[in-house]
Amino acid sequence: MIEIKHRQVEELIEKAIQKISKDEEYRLVSITNKIENFDALQFFEGAKHIEKSRTFWTNSDKDFYLVGIGQVYEILAEESRFTGTKKAWRDILSKALIYNPYESPGTGIVALGGMAFDPKKEPSAIWSNYKQSHFTIPEFLLSVNKDDCYFTVNIQVRKDDLPTQLANEIERVERILFAHSELEIQDLTIQFKNEIAPFEWKNTVKKATEEICQGKAEKIVLAREIRLKFNERASITSVLRKLLETQPNSYIFAFEKGNDCFIGATPERLVKREKEHLLSTCLAGTAPRGKTAEEDKQIGKELLHDPKNRKEHDFVVQMIKQAMEDYCTDLEVPNNPVIYPLRNLQHLYTPVTATLKQGYSIFDIIENLHPTPALGGTPTEESLAFIREHEHMDRGWYGAPIGWLDSNQNGEFAVAIRSALVQGEEASLFAGCGVVKDSDPEAEYEETNIKFLPMLSVLGGQ
DSSP: OOOOOOOHHHHHHHHHHOOOOTSOEEEEEEEEEEOOOHHHHHHHHHGGGTOOOOEEOOTTTSEEEEEEOOOSSSEEESSSSHHHHHHHHHHHHHHHHOOOOSTTTTTTEEEEEOOOOTTTSSSOGGGGOSSSSEEEEEEEEEEEEEEEEEEEEEEETTTTTOHHHHHHHHHHHHHTTSSSOOOOOOOEEEEEEEEHHHHHHHHHHHHHHHHHTTTSSSEEEEEEEEEESSSSSHHHHHHHHHHHHHOOOEEEEEETTTTTTEEEOOOOEEEEEETTTEEEEEEEEEEESSSHHHHHHHHHHHHOOHHHHHHHHHHHHHHHHHHHHHHEEEEEEOOOOOOEEESSEEEEEEEEEEEOTOOHHHHHHHHHHSTTTTTTTTTTHHHHHHHHOOOOSSOOTTSSSSEEEETTSSEEEOOOSSSEETTTTTTEEEEEEETTOOOHHHHHHHHHHHHHHHHHHHHTTT
């Protein structure tokens, strides 16, 4: 399976040890090799046997997968999280020894992680394992890019390490990860479902419309939570498999931290970087799918011409444009949205492309884009202040940037919606909607029920 030679690993580790200066505690070594195709879920499941944390990511086209196992390095930034994370990432790359002759996206040193929605919100106990900005460089990484498959080993080496011993341990773990694990097929049953303060949430919607009518904001996005209790501990691999089967046009992700896993299927890209090329997308304005092709087409047509949804969509388009123009050239924005269909929902969709100016990072763009009006509101500070004071939950990583970046100047981040925080035999599900001056609390409540469906359906719901 693994084409990289055992002796080659030893030689690269030995070379890294020789480069460690007296002032350095260790040197990070990254070794990437092209391998035969291997199933991403099989690799993810194989990590259960070595009891290491796991990360899973696939794009909306399902032709790109990243599966990270363990952690060789963590990037944590509580204050100035965007600049702090950017600086830490640059420092890591400047000192690392990277063996990667391929430079395919998602190879070399890759960091995967995310951030909290609002650093000013007092964190609750359920999000204790997820920091304000938390990125992990995995020990072992499987990268699948279309028809090509790569395996990366990241290791910290110290002056007194023995190259042969380290290479033998890497080889031992490889055998476990690339064993063909049987994928668990689990039928979860929801034993208890608790909607967190639904009546209070509807009253908050009403209060938000009053604030908007008074001119204090144009739009406020309000989210709510459902807590589930299952008949047994949820298998993350099984949930991922069901998401891959049922959500073909969404990013599928899972970030394990301790005994918790933040998992979901989001259709909303925040930004994608390929060298200097950037792509951001606006996905705002929502309607259900029709039961027939004719009904589906009619609902889509109505969505395209619905004043509330078009206004909500335009909020986001203009914000993305303004957020990117200082950091980019060649900014292009289509005049009108199109319909973007998902299994349960359809959205208004507008792509935005640009060229990143020299000296800027993907974190500069994320900082300016987050939160989009689709997750926060307009104006940003006023809507966030209302959410902070009146929302009956801690969003944690829900609605926040999640994604990856590599040492080849590639990366992609999505907005963590349609998601759940799975904690053993329990889970919290999150969904939100944009409130404007003519919003009806009951209608907004029903919209959130529709948005819960993608996760409910894979966690034992009907």
